[in-house]
Amino acid sequence: MTSTRQLFNQHNLRCTSQRMALYEALAAHDSHPTAEELFRLVKPGTARLSLATVYNTLEVLCRAGLARKLPTTNGCCRYDADTSIHPHVRYRESGRIDDLPRHLAERLLQSVPREVLGDIEGELSVRIAGLNIQVIADDSPEPKT
Amino acid sequence: MTSTRQLFNQHNLRCTSQRMALYEALAAHDSHPTAEELFRLVKPGTARLSLATVYNTLEVLCRAGLARKLPTTNGCCRYDADTSIHPHVRYRESGRIDDLPRHLAERLLQSVPREVLGDIEGELSVRIAGLNIQVIADDSPEPKT
DNA sequence: GTACGTGCAAAATGTTTGCATCATT
DNA sequence: AATGATGCAAACATTTTGCACGTAC
Numbered sequence: 001m002t003s004t005r006q007l008f009n010q011h012n013l014r015c016t017s018q019r020m021a022l023y024e025a026l027a028a029h030d031s032h033p034t035a036e037e038l039f040r041l042v043k044p045g046t047a048r049l050s051l052a053t054v055y056n057t058l059e060v061l062c063r064a065g066l067a068r069k070l071p072t073t074n075g076c077c078r079y080d081a082d083t084s085i086h087p088h089v090r091y092r093e094s095g096r097i098d099d100l101p102r103h104l105a106e107r108l109l110q111s112v113p114r115e116v117l118g119d120i121e122g123e124l125s126v127r128i129a130g131l132n133i134q135v136i137a138d139d140s141p142e143p144k145t
Numbered sequence: 146m147t148s149t150r151q152l153f154n155q156h157n158l159r160c161t162s163q164r165m166a167l168y169e170a171l172a173a174h175d176s177h178p179t180a181e182e183l184f185r186l187v188k189p190g191t192a193r194l195s196l197a198t199v200y201n202t203l204e205v206l207c208r209a210g211l212a213r214k215l216p217t218t219n220g221c222c223r224y225d226a227d228t229s230i231h232p233h234v235r236y237r238e239s240g241r242i243d244d245l246p247r248h249l250a251e252r253l254l255q256s257v258p259r260e261v262l263g264d265i266e267g268e269l270s271v272r273i274a275g276l277n278i279q280v281i282a283d284d285s286p287e288p289k290t
Numbered sequence: 291g292t293a294c295g296t297g298c299a300a301a302a303t304g305t306t307t308g309c310a311t312c313a314t315t
Numbered sequence: 316a317a318t319g320a321t322g323c324a325a326a327c328a329t330t331t332t333g334c335a336c337g338t339a340c
Contacts, residue, residue, distance in 0.1 A: 069218040070218070071216035071217050071218045071235070071279065072216050072217075072218075073214040073215070073216045073217075073222060075220055075221070075222065076220075077218060077220065089265075089269065089271070090216070090277075091271075092274060100265065101268065101269075104261065104264060104265050104268065107258070107261045107264075108257065108261050111256050111257055111258050111261065112253065112256055112257070113252070113256050116249065116252045116253050116256065117280070119249060119252075120234075120245065120249050120280060123246065123249065124234065124246075124282070126234070126236075126282035126283065127282065127283050128280055128281065128282055129237060129281045129282060129283050130280075130281035131278075131279075131280055131281065132235075132277070132278070132279040132280075132281060133276075133277070133278050133279075134216065134276075134277040134278075135262070135265060135273055135275075135276055135277075136273065136274045136275035136276065136277060137269070137271035137272065137273055137274060138271065138272050138274050
């Protein structure tokens with residue numbers, strides 16, 4: 001198991017208490033928090049922390065490949081420390097984003113034929129940097145069982 | 146062929162010159178404009194138009210099912226008058242969103258097994274309202290051929 | 291005539307930036 | 316010691332709102 005410190009060193013990131021706390025919180029939660037949510041989550045346990053640092057850090061983490069921004073339709077970004085390609089469920093009204101349960105995610109991803117992606121790269125002359133799949137759901141009245 | 150007027154009547158929307166101009170512009174372009182872009186696109190040909198009306202109208206169109214918001218990672222929303230489920234290419238740096246060429250879109254969509262979607266609905270107790278697939282591409286140095 | 295849409299300006303929201311100070315290397 | 320990160324406040328960008336006026340029905 002790799003420590004956050006090691007991970008940061010590998011990516012040439014300075015190990016400040018704020019960064020480590022933010023990264024660890026992001027990695028520990030699967031709720032894909034907004035910057036604001038992450039701030040409220042981490043602030044209490046950290047000596048000093050400002051919202052600007054949260055934004056700066058998230059930007060740095062994304063550039064280093066340790067996090068990614070998830071696309072949303074309500075103007076505020078959500079972040080995920082899991083940078084692998086994996087589908088999400090986005091709830092329309094609340095804007096919440098969940099991971100799809102693993103077995104469903106697998107089935108969905110494996111159904112995408114690799115050669116289609118290759119053909120897309122060829123025909124559009126682009127390099128595919130990611131694949132974002134979101135199942136859009138109406139907010140369920142009942143919480144998931 | 147259905148006129149915008151008929152379409153609006155069917156959806157109980159008032160036919161104001163601004164709304165019709167906005168909808169027609171949105172439907173005519175496949176560039177998935179932001180509110181601001183749509184405003185600049187439509188303003189010149191319209192007697193009076195304010196940005197607030199663009200936002201109001203887009204909201205109304207989305208609620209009526211005549212348009213939809215596309216998720217983005219840069220804080221400003223993009224809109225599409227094509228409400229069918231169809232995959233997009235999103236360019237990382239510029240934020241531009243294109244439709245995938247039809248035959249590639251078909252192949253991608255048809256590869257998704259219908260029963261996986263059914264199972265998702267069953268297991269999460271949700272109603273799937275849409276499926277959003279974005280191929281993320283680094284901006285290509287050369288424009289598409 | 292009534293209900294609803296519009297324009298304008300102001301406010302709310304989310305994110306970025308400039309700069310002095312502070313911490314990590 | 317030098318480089319880079321942080322906090323704060325101000326700037327910025329995008330979207331929403333309140334209200335007086337105008338237009339579609």
